[in-house]
Amino acid sequence: MLSVSRLLTGTVGPQDALRYGRVSERGPAHLLHFSRDKKPVVVWNATRRCNLHCAHCYSDSRDRFYPGELTTREGRHLITDLAAFGAPTLLLSGGEPLMRPDLLELARAAREAGLRTVLSTNGTLLDAAAAREVAEAGFSYVGVSIDGIGPLHDKLRGKRGAFDQALRGVQAASAAGLRTGLRFTLHALNRPDLGAIFELAERERVDRLCVYHLAYAGRGERLRRFDLEPDETRRAVEEIFDRAEDLARRGIGLEVLTVDNPADNVLLLMRVRRTQPERAAEVERLLRWNGGNQSGIAVACVDPVGRVHPDQFSWEVTVGHVRASPFGEIWSSANPMLRRYRRRPRRLRGRCASCRFYALCNGGLRARAVSATGDFAAPDPACYLSDAEVLH
Numbered sequence: 001m002l003s004v005s006r007l008l009t010g011t012v013g014p015q016d017a018l019r020y021g022r023v024s025e026r027g028p029a030h031l032l033h034f035s036r037d038k039k040p041v042v043v044w045n046a047t048r049r050c051n052l053h054c055a056h057c058y059s060d061s062r063d064r065f066y067p068g069e070l071t072t073r074e075g076r077h078l079i080t081d082l083a084a085f086g087a088p089t090l091l092l093s094g095g096e097p098l099m100r101p102d103l104l105e106l107a108r109a110a111r112e113a114g115l116r117t118v119l120s121t122n123g124t125l126l127d128a129a130a131a132r133e134v135a136e137a138g139f140s141y142v143g144v145s146i147d148g149i150g151p152l153h154d155k156l157r158g159k160r161g162a163f164d165q166a167l168r169g170v171q172a173a174s175a176a177g178l179r180t181g182l183r184f185t186l187h188a189l190n191r192p193d194l195g196a197i198f199e200l201a202e203r204e205r206v207d208r209l210c211v212y213h214l215a216y217a218g219r220g221e222r223l224r225r226f227d228l229e230p231d232e233t234r235r236a237v238e239e240i241f242d243r244a245e246d247l248a249r250r251g252i253g254l255e256v257l258t259v260d261n262p263a264d265n266v267l268l269l270m271r272v273r274r275t276q277p278e279r280a281a282e283v284e285r286l287l288r289w290n291g292g293n294q295s296g297i298a299v300a301c302v303d304p305v306g307r308v309h310p311d312q313f314s315w316e317v318t319v320g321h322v323r324a325s326p327f328g329e330i331w332s333s334a335n336p337m338l339r340r341y342r343r344r345p346r347r348l349r350g351r352c353a354s355c356r357f358y359a360l361c362n363g364g365l366r367a368r369a370v371s372a373t374g375d376f377a378a379p380d381p382a383c384y385l386s387d388a389e390v391l392h
Helices: 004-009 014-018 072-085 103-112 128-136 151-157 162-175 191-204 219-226 230-249 263-275 277-290 327-331 336-342 350-354 366-373
Strands: 041-045 089-093 116-121 141-145 180-186 208-213 255-259 299-302 307-309
Touching: 004 230, 004 255, 004 263, 004 277, 041 072, 072 103, 072 327, 089 103, 103 116, 103 128, 128 162, 141 162, 141 208, 151 162, 162 180, 162 191, 180 191, 191 208, 191 230, 219 366, 230 255, 230 263, 263 277, 299 327, 307 327
Parallel strands: 041 089, 041 299, 089 116, 116 141, 141 180, 180 208, 208 255
Antiparallel strands: 299 307
């Protein structure tokens, strides 16, 4: 996750401990009052059930009952384990998490345990009453997925009227006093709406706009043929940078982030070197501290039935089960798959092995490499940087 706004405009706030490394002794001094280790942000897919049928859904969710999901008691036990282990944030996702009847009870338990709790939702179930309940349950942030304007969003989400419902959800969350953001997954089918999504985010006065690169997982694997070509991705990211700088110049407090392609880190550094050379060393230090992709290191996923994965896009890689062992014991174990994720510099091949920016990227998203090539050690196919730019 790259905070484009903060790095391009020179401000890093307290929340950035979640993005820039959670905090090492070598981190920026103003973040040192945060946790000093690499405990993971945990995505818990609290249910697989969903009332939509989105084209890129990594969990391949549908509106049906899925057996074997963690019970309320097991969910509370997981929350206790996460808090005891020191996980800084619990991101409740799905499916559609608001379809889980006990979700607010679990969120309250997380708040009482001291976990920062975030909700990832399609927004269609967030009317005014539901938004107030979400706020009262202690969620610190709500991210609502919007993947295009009007009919395009409806088509990508598999339901007529989904855009209007999601937009009402955004408005209800904001009205309830929740920090609220939009989540936009970028690909060729919705690239023309990128500018309109920025305009929507500004008009609705949300706190954040997160632009996600397409992950080839679940139904997203079938959408891979509609991913942008490398040069198209690069132009889109440059536009995101341009728009973030324009928002800052106009004093609009919308934070812009890109997610799931750390080639963006390198492109941002190149831009800063070119346009703000006096800041380049500090920006590079922050990006090195962030470390690029953090799957299996500072990001973890617990799926609906309790299996633990290196991230939410890698359900084919299971490193433990919370019904059998506490999460902290699983994450601290000598599991060979976790070692592969944590020792990537020794294991990746191709361009990654010779990339001079490896420390800023960490090899990109392994789920994309595995989906595209079947090889964990292959380069991320979504890297759009040229050999001339990155090779020693």
